[in-house]
Amino acid sequence: xxxxxxxxxxxxxxxxxxxxxxxxxxxxxxxxxxxxxxxxxxxxxxxxxxxxxxxxxxxxxxxxxxxxxxxxxxxxxxxxxxxxxxxxxxxxxxxxxxxxxxxxxxxxxxxxxxxxxxx
Numbered sequence: 001x002x003x004x005x006x007x008x009x010x011x012x013x014x015x016x017x018x019x020x021x022x023x024x025x026x027x028x029x030x031x032x033x034x035x036x037x038x039x040x041x042x043x044x045x046x047x048x049x050x051x052x053x054x055x056x057x058x059x060x061x062x063x064x065x066x067x068x069x070x071x072x073x074x075x076x077x078x079x080x081x082x083x084x085x086x087x088x089x090x091x092x093x094x095x096x097x098x099x100x101x102x103x104x105x106x107x108x109x110x111x112x113x114x115x116x117x118x119x
Contacts, residue, residue: 001026002029002099002101004022004025005022005023005025006093006110006111006113010115011116012115013117014118019079020113020115021077021078021079024077024078024095024099026101028100028102030099030100031053031071032052033053035050035095036069036093037093039112043091046060048080053099062089066083066084067081078095078097082115085115087118089117090115090117091115092112093113094109096110
């Protein structure tokens with residue numbers, strides 16, 4: 001199956017920026033979709049952004065105008081550029097990858113990377 005690894009989280013002051021990375025890997029894996037979700041303590045997991053194999057992107061309401069998702073298709077890597085961070089953005093950010101592994105569909109969640117925004 002496919003594996004994903006997130007990186008780039010950390011502590012940042014409100015108004016600052018972070019760039020998250022998600023790398024998908026696996027034998028014969030072909031990426032169709034990658035999404036970023038986040039989950040704060042006591043809250044539901046929230047979709048932040050996704051990008052499709054065709055390059056279509058979409059954003060959750062809280063991310064619009066501040067976050068940008070992009071994809072390195074050849075390396076199965078997706079980035080989430082987060083600007084103008086707010087304390088409300090504090091959460092564990094998870095990468096979800098979906099595609100095909102050989103002739104079968106495959107998908108997985110990463111283990112998450114912590115983003116903490118201080119006032």
